Amino acid sequence: MAEIKDRPTEIRTVEVRIRNDREVHAGADLDDVLRQIVWDLKVAHEWEFTAEAARQLGLKQQTLSLFLDETLPGTSLQTLSRICAALRTTPVDLFRKHERYGSLEGREVRFAEDIVFDRFRALLTVEQARRLVTLLERLGSKHALAPVLDAADALLGARSEAESVTAEATPRRSSRSRRTRKPVD
Numbered sequence: 001m002a003e004i005k006d007r008p009t010e011i012r013t014v015e016v017r018i019r020n021d022r023e024v025h026a027g028a029d030l031d032d033v034l035r036q037i038v039w040d041l042k043v044a045h046e047w048e049f050t051a052e053a054a055r056q057l058g059l060k061q062q063t064l065s066l067f068l069d070e071t072l073p074g075t076s077l078q079t080l081s082r083i084c085a086a087l088r089t090t091p092v093d094l095f096r097k098h099e100r101y102g103s104l105e106g107r108e109v110r111f112a113e114d115i116v117f118d119r120f121r122a123l124l125t126v127e128q129a130r131r132l133v134t135l136l137e138r139l140g141s142k143h144a145l146a147p148v149l150d151a152a153d154a155l156l157g158a159r160s161e162a163e164s165v166t167a168e169a170t171p172r173r174s175s176r177s178r179r180t181r182k183p184v185d
Contacts, residue, residue, distance in 0.1 A: 011036070011100070028100060031074025035067065037098050038083070058086030 012029040038057065047053040054064040059082055067075050084091055095101045124132065139145055 029074070030095075032070070033095065033098050033100060034075060034080065034083075035070065037094060038064070039068065040097065041087075056086065058082040 011032040013026050014029050015024050015026050017024055038053070041047075041057075042050075042053040045053075045056065047056055050065050050068070051061045054061040057064065059067075059079065063079060066072055067079060080091060080094075084094055087094065121129075135148075136145060139148070
């Protein structure tokens with residue numbers, strides 16, 4: 001097998017269509033990122049040949065050579081698992097070694113969904129959250145929650161309507177009717 005002489009340079013973009021093709025999300029091809037990480041490990045540890053790097057990473061030389069070849073399809077999770085086991089690390093820590101993801105070190109990555117859950121946590125006590133989770137578990141499905149939410153919306157609508165009717169029916173005192181009597185001398 002021919003020796004790969006240079007660090008793989010290109011990180012291709014992977015596009016994923018979601019929500020019935022209405023949205024396209026793009027991200028790095030993790031095979032390319034992992035190729036660069038493995039190459040950097042080979043250089044950092046001064047592993048002269050792919051065979052030596054393969055031994056250190058718990059792989060067959062042919063597997064590593066094929067993986068480092070950018071023209072071939074990427075790796076499997078089995079290969080990633082073997083590399084992590086050999087290096088006694090996790091995929092997260094392994095990817096943090098790459099410049100693209102190392103900048104995330106010490107920073108919390110947040111998603112739009114996190115904001116929704118933050119609001120949820122702010123509104124509920126721990127006990128209320130436990131009761132809600134128990135209810136959801138008893139319902140047994142996400143779809144079973146829809147009628148419960150519809151009923152809650154209807155209840156809130158009725159309550160809000162009742163409050164506005166009550167507010168309209170209650171006579172309001174104007175500031176003029178609050179006259180104070182003058183003491184009689």
